[in-house]
Structures are given as C-alpha cells and as structure tokens.
Amino acid sequence: MxxxxxxxxxxxxxxxxxxxxxxxxxDTGGGCSLRVFDAGLACCGVEVAAALRRGGAVATATSGxxxxxxxxxxxxxxxxxxxxxxxxxxxxxxxxxxxxxxxANSGGPYWDSYCVTKGVDQxxxxxxxxPGCPPRPEALLAGLTLVLRAEE
Amino acid sequence: xxAGVTAGTPADGLPARSRGVIALLEENCTVCMLCARECPxxxxxxESHQEPVPGAEYGGAGxxxxxxxxxxxxxxxxxxxxxAIDFSLCMYCGIxxxxxxxxxxxxxxxxxxxxTDIAALTHEQGRLREWMWTVPPPPxxxxxxxxxxx
Amino acid sequence: MEPExxxxxxxxxxxxxxGCEADHRGVMLRVPPxxxxxxxxxxxxRLDCDFFDWLTAVDEVDQGFSVVVHVYSLxxxxxxxxxxxxxxxxxxxxxxxxxxRGAAWHERETHEMFGIGFDGHPHLAPLLxxxxxxxxxxxxxxxxxxxxxxxxxxxxxxGERGVPGxxGERGAxGERGVPRARRRGPPHVPDGWGPx
Numbered sequence: 001m002x003x004x005x006x007x008x009x010x011x012x013x014x015x016x017x018x019x020x021x022x023x024x025x026x027d028t029g030g031g032c033s034l035r036v037f038d039a040g041l042a043c044c045g046v047e048v049a050a051a052l053r054r055g056g057a058v059a060t061a062t063s064g065x066x067x068x069x070x071x072x073x074x075x076x077x078x079x080x081x082x083x084x085x086x087x088x089x090x091x092x093x094x095x096x097x098x099x100x101x102x103x104a105n106s107g108g109p110y111w112d113s114y115c116v117t118k119g120v121d122q123x124x125x126x127x128x129x130x131p132g133c134p135p136r137p138e139a140l141l142a143g144l145t146l147v148l149r150a151e152e
Numbered sequence: 153x154x155a156g157v158t159a160g161t162p163a164d165g166l167p168a169r170s171r172g173v174i175a176l177l178e179e180n181c182t183v184c185m186l187c188a189r190e191c192p193x194x195x196x197x198x199e200s201h202q203e204p205v206p207g208a209e210y211g212g213a214g215x216x217x218x219x220x221x222x223x224x225x226x227x228x229x230x231x232x233x234x235x236a237i238d239f240s241l242c243m244y245c246g247i248x249x250x251x252x253x254x255x256x257x258x259x260x261x262x263x264x265x266x267x268t269d270i271a272a273l274t275h276e277q278g279r280l281r282e283w284m285w286t287v288p289p290p291p292x293x294x295x296x297x298x299x300x301x302x
Numbered sequence: 303m304e305p306e307x308x309x310x311x312x313x314x315x316x317x318x319x320x321g322c323e324a325d326h327r328g329v330m331l332r333v334p335p336x337x338x339x340x341x342x343x344x345x346x347x348r349l350d351c352d353f354f355d356w357l358t359a360v361d362e363v364d365q366g367f368s369v370v371v372h373v374y375s376l377x378x379x380x381x382x383x384x385x386x387x388x389x390x391x392x393x394x395x396x397x398x399x400x401x402x403r404g405a406a407w408h409e410r411e412t413h414e415m416f417g418i419g420f421d422g423h424p425h426l427a428p429l430l431x432x433x434x435x436x437x438x439x440x441x442x443x444x445x446x447x448x449x450x451x452x453x454x455x456x457x458x459x460x461g462e463r464g465v466p467g468x469x470g471e472r473g474a475x476g477e478r479g480v481p482r483a484r485r486r487g488p489p490h491v492p493d494g495w496g497p498x
Contacts, residue, residue: 003403078432102243105270109193109243112448114439115431119240121270130266131239131273136172142264150268182460189456189489202461230461 033066034144037091039084041074044101044134048073051137068095069147071140072124075103075110076117088124096127096147100140105129168291170261171244173275175283176235180256183230187248187257195241196248197274199234237280239265240273258287303378305329308349315348316341328381335386335395342371342384342401350375351382357398357408359416361442366390367416371398371405394419415440445492454488 038048048071070091076084088097099120102108107118120126127150130143166172188196205227249257260283267273275283293300303311305324312322312331320341321332333341345351351373360368367388374381388395397420398405409420410429417438420426428435437444487493 003399003401005403077430078435079430081432102241105240105273106238107448108241109245111193111241112446114444114446115435118448119270126270128266128268129240129270129273131242132263133243136263139263139266143266146266146268185456185458185460191455194452194455194488197455198458199463200458200461201463228461 034147035066035068036071036144037068037087038071038073039087041072041076041080041084042103044073044103047134047137048100048140051140054137067147067151068092069098069144070095070124071098071100072104072120073100073134075108076120078115078117081117081123084120085123096150097124098128098130098140098143098147099126100130100132100143101135102131102133105131108133166261168288169259171246171259172261172263173239173259173265173283173286174237174242174249174280175258175260175287176237176277176280177256177258177284178232178235178277178281180254181232181235182254183232184253186251186253190247190251192245192247193238193241193243195238197234197236197238198232200230200232202228203231205229232277234277235280236274236276238274240270258284260284260286261288262286303349303375303380305380308380308382311348312344315344328383330383330385333384333386335388338384338386339396339398339401342373342398345373345382345384346401349380349382350378351380352376354402354404357405357412359412359418359440361416361440362387363442367393367418369395369412369418373402388418392419393417394421396421397423399423414438417441449488449491454491456488457486 036052038045038052040046040048068091070088072084088095097120099105103110103116104120107113107116110116111118117123128143128146130139132139135143183198183200185198188194188198246259249259262283265273305328308329309322309324312320312329316331317337317340319334320337323330323332331341331345353374353376355372355374357369357371360370362368365387367390368385369388371384372381373384386395393416395418397409399409400422406424407429409423410426412418413420413423413426414428414431414435415438431439
C-alpha cells in the first residue's frame with residue numbers, strides 16, 4: 001500500500017457561527033453586567049467553561065455600565081503570545097484582564113520551559129490574578145468580584 | 153448559587169482533602185528545608201539562622217552523657233526568619249506537604265485569594281498561619297483503607 | 303501477528319544488519335541508517351503496519367542520536383518500533399514521508415528540537431518554536447535559562463544565614479556556615495547551570 005495523502009487541516013465553519021462570549025450577570029441592584037472573553041488555552045479553560053456554563057452571581061456592583069473582561073486561562077507559549085495579544089487588542093473597551101491559573105500568572109509549573117511565557121503580564125496589563133492549578137470555577141467568580149471591586 | 157453571594161465557599165461542602173491553599177504551623181517547623189528542596193516549582197522561600205539554646209550544652213550540667221571534664225559544645229537550634237510560598241508559581245502538587253517530616257504544612261480548601269498585584273500572591277509567615285485556622289480536621293478513613301499506623 | 307512471526311518475517315525480508323528484539327510491548331527493529339527507508343517500507347507492506355503513530359529522536363549523549371518510529375498494525379494488532387542511530391555531528395536521515403505521509407509534522411518537530419536533517423522533506427520549517435529561536439531545546443546540552451537564572455531556594459543548609467555561596471555570619475556560638483565545596487545543587491539540574 002502506498003502513502004495516503006489527506007487534505008490539509010482547515011477551519012470549519014465561518015466566523016460568527018460559533019458560541020459567543022459568555023455573559024455573567026450581576027445579581028445585585030447595580031445591574032452591571034460583565035461580558036467575558038475567554039482565551040481558554042489549556043486545562044484552565046475547562047474550569048472557566050464550567051464557571052461560564054453554570055453562571056452565577058458576582059457580588060457588589062454599583063455602576064450600571066458594561067465591562068468586558070478578557071480572561072487568559074492556560075499556558076501561554078512564546079509562539080502563541082502574539083495571537084493572545086491580538087485577541088486582547090480585539091476586546092472592546094472598557095476592558096479588564098483577568099489572569100486565571102498559575103500558568104497565566106507566572107508560567108506556573110512550566111516556569112523553566114524553553115518556550116513558555118512566564119506569565120501573561122509580560123506583554124499585556126493584568127488587573128486581577130487568580131491563583132490555582134487549576135482554580136475552581138468558583139474562584140473565577142471570586143476573581144470577577146475583585147474586578148468589580150477594583151472599579152469602585 | 154445564592155443571590156449576591158460569592159458562590160461555593162468551603163462551607164458549601166467541598167470534597168475532603170480539597171487542595172485550596174497551603175498553611176504553615178510554625179511551631180512544628182524545624183527548618184529542615186525539605187519542602188523548599190523538593191518543591192518542583194522552587195516557590196518556597198526559607199530564611200533562617202541558628203541560635204544557642206540556653207542551658208543546654210553537650211556535656212554540660214544537664215547532659216546525662218556528660219564529658220568528664222570541661223564544658224561541651226553549645227547546643228543550637230534553627231530559628232525561622234522567613235517562610236514564604238509564592239502562589240503565583242505553586243502548582244498545588246502537595247509534594248511539600250507530603251515531604252514535611254514534622255507535619256508543619258497542611259492543606260486548606262480555601263480558594264478565594266485572588267489579587268490585583270502579583271507580588272501579593274506570595275504569602276508570608278503571618279498569612280500562612282492565618283490559613284491554619286481554615287484547615288479542616290483530618291477526614292475519616294475511606295472504606296477498606298489500611299488502618300493508621302499510630 | 304505474534305512477535306515470533308514478525309521476527310521470522312523480518313529475518314527473511316530485511317538485511318541481516320537489522321536487529322530484532324521482542325518484549326511485552328512489541329517488536330523493536332534496530333536499523334542502520336542506510337536501510338532506514340527499506341525497513342519502513344517493509345513495516346508498512348510486509349508487516350501490515352498501516353498506522354503511523356509517532357517519530358521522534360533520543361539524545362544518547364555519547365552514542366549520538368537515535369531516531370525512533372512507532373507504527374501499529376490495525377488488522378494484526380501488533381506494535382513495531384524502528385530505531386536508527388545517527389552520529390552527533392551533522393545527523394541526517396532520508397524522510398519517511400514517502401512511505402508514511404503522517405511523518406511530515408513529526409519530522410519537522412524532530413528537526414527543530416534536535417537539529418536532525420531529513421533529506422527530501424517537502425517543508426522542513428519549524429513547527430512549534432517561535433521565529434528566531436536559537437538552539438535545539440531537546441538536546442541534553444541545552445541549558446534551561448530559567449533554572450540557570452533563578453537562585454534555588456533549597457541551596458541553604460538548615461539554619462544557615464546569609465546569601466548562599468557567601469560565608470554565613472558567625473552569630474551565636476556554635477553556629478556554622480557550610481563550605482562551598484560541600485554545597486548540594488538542586489535536583490536534576492546539571493552542574494554548571496547555576497548563577498555564576
């Protein structure tokens with residue numbers, strides 16, 4: 001039997017047809033809503049997906065504005081870093097950045113690797129760091145609470 | 153999830169032995185440095201010095217194996233100056249908790265300690281002691297587990 | 303196919319320089335580089351190994367490199383490993399993509415990680431490393447910069463005061479520093495990596 005040629009990998013679907021960013025609504029009178037843009041790069045992405053799927057209440061918002069939160073969840077490799085930066089720049093204003101998990105905070109368990117960026121704050125400004133490996137989904141909600149508290 | 157409350161605090165019944173944060177019981181620590189050496193992330197920072205133990209000298213008045221003449225060497229003990237864990241690096245493997253021969257490190261299920269400043273994720277001695285108050289009692293043995301040795 | 307059958311077939315169909323070993327995982331064929339393509343073609347056609355799993359290299363330090371391929375037969379349900387030794391200076395091997403197309407990206411990764419050339423590869427560009435990366439990271443002599451730059455927190459002895467490497471302050475009587483020669487290094491880090 002001869003070598004088999006398969007078609008090269010491509011991207012299925014078109015932009016705009018996939019699931020949109022998760023919306024977490026604040027359950028207090030303030031009515032601030034957070035629009036979450038999740039860069040789920042590795043295992044932490046599963047926890048963020050679990051948190052976004054369950055939804056939940058994030059406490060103590062007073063303003064009526066909408067805030068966009070760019071979450072980096074997972075290991076950032078040097079090769080992927082320019083695209084994470086591009087995704088950050090594409091996040092509409094007003095935006096905040098939440099670094100989720102040890103890899104996004106500082107490189108985490110891969111701090112000594114030849115190809116891992118030692119924390120996403122090496123190239124984008126981070127507002128909140130959520131520690132964990134991976135953090136629980138509830139820790140994401142606590143981190144988003146901190147994003148709102150930092151606004152006040 | 154309750155309205156207006158951050159959901160899922162440890163009181164909500166997390167599984168036994170949940171790994172949230174590591175607490176230090178300073179009294180048990182003898183500064184053997186095993187946790188800092190075994191940590192794969194190099195995220196435990198320990199500084200210490202030695203101090204003489206007053207009245208306890210090898211071969212001195214209180215020592216049963218007393219040398220026949222003269223004073224013995226001064227007995228010293230290790231004193232912990234700094235014990236810090238950098239939770240921005242920590243991967244929660246638990247090797248430090250397992251390696252500690254003196255049961256000075258404990259798991260606590262607390263997980264809500266996000267910060268706006270990454271330097272604040274390095275918890276010093278005082279904060280690590282605060283976590284001790286959140287360490288649950290050891291869970292009951294699982295069915296079929298080998299009985300405890302002691 | 304049973305291991306004995308595979309070894310018998312290989313004994314008939316391959317040159318005598320190819321060594322065969324069997325263990326609980328499968329059969330390992332040790333192939334000299336000049337018979338590499340012949341051995342791969344043999345595995346695909348005569349041993350029925352139609353599933354290409356992976357191609358990688360091992361840095362054997364003094365013995366140079368070994369390129370290892372794992373193929374599997376879906377019908378016969380047997381694993382075959384093929385290994386070939388390469389010299390450390392300018393290691394080159396003909397590409398396996400003529401026999402297994404799936405080897406293309408594996409050879410790209412092996413090329414960038416170990417510096418092994420694959421002659422005839424359609425597109426031997428780096429796959430995983432960023433542009434401008436220098437060096438071949440999976441070679442044993444590639445030092446990890448982070449481990450070399452960061453001070454190991456476990457370097458001090460219990461009770462030792464001061465900066466590791468410098469004599470401890472002689473404070474209380476009986477307190478002692480540790481001679482530099484006896485200082486242990488971090489586990490699994492080769493000597494000479496530490497900060498100067």
